[in-house]
Amino acid sequence: MSKSFTDKMKSKAAENPAMMFISQPEPEAAPETKRTTRKTTRKAEDSPLQAAPEIRAAATSGRPVPPRKEYKSRRLQLLIQPSLYEEIRDRAEAEGLSVNEEIHNLLRQALGE
Amino acid sequence: MITIAVLAQKGGVGKTTTAAALGAGLRKYHGARVLYVDMDAQGNLSRTLEADHSGGGADILGVLTGRTKAKDAIQHTDNGDIIASAPALVGADREEALSAVGREYRLREALRPLSTGYDYCIIDTPPALGILIINALTAADRAIIPAQADDYSLDAIEALSGTLQAVKLYTNKSLQVDGILITRYSGRANISRYYEEQLEEAARSLGSRLYSVRIRECVALKEAQALREDIYTYSPRSNAAKDYKSLIDEITEEGT
Numbered sequence: 001m002s003k004s005f006t007d008k009m010k011s012k013a014a015e016n017p018a019m020m021f022i023s024q025p026e027p028e029a030a031p032e033t034k035r036t037t038r039k040t041t042r043k044a045e046d047s048p049l050q051a052a053p054e055i056r057a058a059a060t061s062g063r064p065v066p067p068r069k070e071y072k073s074r075r076l077q078l079l080i081q082p083s084l085y086e087e088i089r090d091r092a093e094a095e096g097l098s099v100n101e102e103i104h105n106l107l108r109q110a111l112g113e
Numbered sequence: 114m115i116t117i118a119v120l121a122q123k124g125g126v127g128k129t130t131t132a133a134a135l136g137a138g139l140r141k142y143h144g145a146r147v148l149y150v151d152m153d154a155q156g157n158l159s160r161t162l163e164a165d166h167s168g169g170g171a172d173i174l175g176v177l178t179g180r181t182k183a184k185d186a187i188q189h190t191d192n193g194d195i196i197a198s199a200p201a202l203v204g205a206d207r208e209e210a211l212s213a214v215g216r217e218y219r220l221r222e223a224l225r226p227l228s229t230g231y232d233y234c235i236i237d238t239p240p241a242l243g244i245l246i247i248n249a250l251t252a253a254d255r256a257i258i259p260a261q262a263d264d265y266s267l268d269a270i271e272a273l274s275g276t277l278q279a280v281k282l283y284t285n286k287s288l289q290v291d292g293i294l295i296t297r298y299s300g301r302a303n304i305s306r307y308y309e310e311q312l313e314e315a316a317r318s319l320g321s322r323l324y325s326v327r328i329r330e331c332v333a334l335k336e337a338q339a340l341r342e343d344i345y346t347y348s349p350r351s352n353a354a355k356d357y358k359s360l361i362d363e364i365t366e367e368g369t
Contacts, residue, residue, distance in 0.1 A: 016276075018279035019279055021217065021246075022279060101301065
């Protein structure tokens with residue numbers, strides 16, 4: 001007789017490290033589950049109780065690495081009118097941001113990002 | 114009583130800082146009655162609240178092992194009520210009382226009689242998977258996951274994902290992952306922006322959300338801890354105070 005979906009879920013739960021700290025809700029099923037744990041050669045991604053697929057795939061099969069050119073900021077010297085600077089500074093202070101971050105956000109908004 | 118567990122299977126991401134700020138903010142801005150539970154053997158939350166966590170008095174280990182009733186283990190401090198940590202928590206997984214069937218329900222059962230005396234229970238957890246984290250999640254209504262915008266935090270969320278699913282399947286079906294909270298944030302680091310997107314995706318995979326607020330890196334947090342003050346009292350205009358206040362608004366605006 002084939003196992004129900006719930007049974008399969010519970011059986012596969014034994015592969016989850018968290019199960020070492022959770023009492024088996026069905027004591028009679030526990031020995032079988034434990035044997036499965038020792039003998040299993042299933043890949044981690046077969047288990048529904050492992051990490052969510054999207055996270056696991058990203059973490060184990062090569063999470064995309066961000067483009068290297070974006071690792072570091074470009075530094076630039078900006079010449080602006082003192083009154084404009086003061087306006088930006090006041091705005092930054094009101095928002096609890098640095099002037100740099102405020103200008104950064106304003107530029108992003110202006111570019112529609 | 115709404116029980117909130119602050120957890121991450123990783124150290125240094127701001128679990129204790131978040132638990133302390135969350136509880137203090139709920140008390141200060143919402144007039145809430147808050148009970149802290151410190152399940153981390155390091156005892157940093159207990160220290161911040163100036164509670165005795167030497168192991169000589171009533172503490173969370175006594176509660177979990179059934180030697181002490183939860184109400185008798187509460188210490189009333191100027192900074193709030195707390196069931197303190199104990200150094201012996203490091204060996205909790207080997208405690209005989211915490212090896213028996215039903216061990217994962219110990220905290221939930223212990224806190225039940227306190228549910229009418231408090232509005233919120235904030236549980237600070239250890240950084241590694243064990244019976245303490247399972248107990249915290251089994252007792253919790255909600256889980257908040259602090260994470261830095263970096264690669265290691267994503268690994269930790271992957272590990273935590275399995276734990277959350279096991280708990281939801283076996284010991285606490287109603288557990289809600291309230292959100293992932295980005296801590297120690299630096300908006301000037303371009304790499305942060307990349308990992309924000311990754312964390313947003315991770316939150317979606319957990320059926321949860323990435324909080325819109327970022328807790329910015331802020332020296333005032335360390336200064337407040339040193340002085341045993343909450344961040345809102347020590348430096349109400351600091352970025353950290355504003356950020357944690359926003360977090361509380363974000364958490365409480367949804368029907369709590």
